[in-house]
Amino acid sequence: MDEPKIKNMEEFAAVSGISRPTISKYFNDPDSVRKSTRRKIEAALDRFDYRPNMYAMNQNRRLTKNIGVVVPYLADPFFAEIARIIENHVLSAGYRPVLLGSHGDPDLEIDNLENLRLIKPAGVLLAPLGRVSDAERLAAFCADVPTVLFDANIEDLGAAFVGSDNDQSIGLIVEYLCRTGAPPAFFEIRNPVNPNANKRRAAYIKSIEALGHKPHLLQADGEGWEFEQIGFSEGTRIIQEHDLPTDTILCSNDRLAIGLLSAAYQAGLRVGLGDGCALRVAGHDDHPFSRYTCPTLTTVSQDYAAIAQKSAETLFALIDSSKHFDSREETLFNGRLVMRGSA
Incomplete structure (x- = not known):
């Protein structure tokens, strides 16, 4: 029986x-x-x-073994990959990861955090949307639950932030592009959702001027997280208007660059180095798809593994301390130049 x-x-x-x-x-x-x-x-x-039923068990505990991991867009392979690495660290430390995506929606971002409250998480690793986030409600959550931010930094939010050093990484690729060809223009969304975009714009202007060149901003109209579509439509417009001050374009992120590569192909422009090439294109992030574009995309690699590990370890230390850090910690990792066919 x-x-x-x-x-x-x-x-x-x-x-x-x-x-x-x-x-x-x-x-x-x-x-x-x-x-x-x-x-x-x-x-x-x-x-x-x-x-x-672990969730039911957790209702009777003051401190659970749940760790919330909230990212802006789970459909983006960049966030999917870094979340995967974080999950492994969380599991190895004996915690249970609860992974949620905000789909670019600030209301859903808050709903995700409030739903995490119901299972009394030991702590939360949060990659916030950025400009469109409800900063006041995020701050209220961080005041109640040990929280470490990663990828996108919202000042004074959470106990710590872990991400990339945009000054270093943008300076690295600007120097390379200037050394190997014409100084680059900077292709960006006019009103970006992610705080990294503004930091990269400032870093581009600083580094290009330090090398004795004039900065050129190519600003795309568009909202949300459909970066490839914005890169394609706005790249097509810029190319058709013959509004390129240089034959070298540095994109704020790889997803914009992927859209721009498609726009250049549709316009009959060959991208890359050498004879017959009309344009050089570079990006930032080393997005998982960047090595499979045509041509393959020159970019700056974020240190996924280091960011994920440090984010998790910082949260574990915060949980173990049973109190907030005395001051907000920030850890920035250097990028690495990845030279491929597009520039």
Whole structure:
């Protein structure tokens, strides 16, 4: 006969012959019980096919093992990849990751955080939308729940921020483009959603002027996170209007650059180095698709692994301290130049 269906931990304790506190202790930390007890519990789990409702269990705890991970857009392979690395660190540390995407919607971003409140997370790793985020409500959440920001920095929000050094990375690729050809213009969205875009614009102006050249901004109209579409439509417009002050374009991010590469192809412009090439295009981020564009995209690589690891470790330290840091910490990692066919 089939074993009876176990509905809760009390019933599991009764059929397994193990006390409820011991079972609870096992689910919180399997290594905290004796090996013989652990084997007995795991045999009973297999026999009765029981898995506890961890979310219900968490309602009775002051501190849970849940870690929220909230990113702007899960459909973007950049965020999917960095979230995957963070998940691995969270799992390795004995926590349970709860991954949520905001889909570029500031209301959904707040809903995600409020839903995380319901499961009493030990802490949250948050990549905020940026300009469109409800900063006041984010601040209220961060005041209640240990929170570390990554990727996009909103000043004074959360206990810490981990991201890329845009001054260093933009300076690196501007120097390379100037050294190997014409000084670049900077292609960006006029009103960007991500704070990194504004930092990169400022870094471009600073670095191009330091090299003795005049900055040129090519500003695209558009809203939201459909960067490839904006890069394509606005790149097409700029090309058709013959509004290019140089044959070298540095894009604020790789997704804009991917759209611009498509626009150049549609216009019959060959992109790359050497004879017959009308345009050089470079980006920033080393987006997972950038190595498969045609031509492959020259860019600056963010250190995904270092950002993910430091973000997770900073949050674990914050949780272990049982209090907020004395001052907000910021950690920035250098980018690495990735030379490919487009520039």
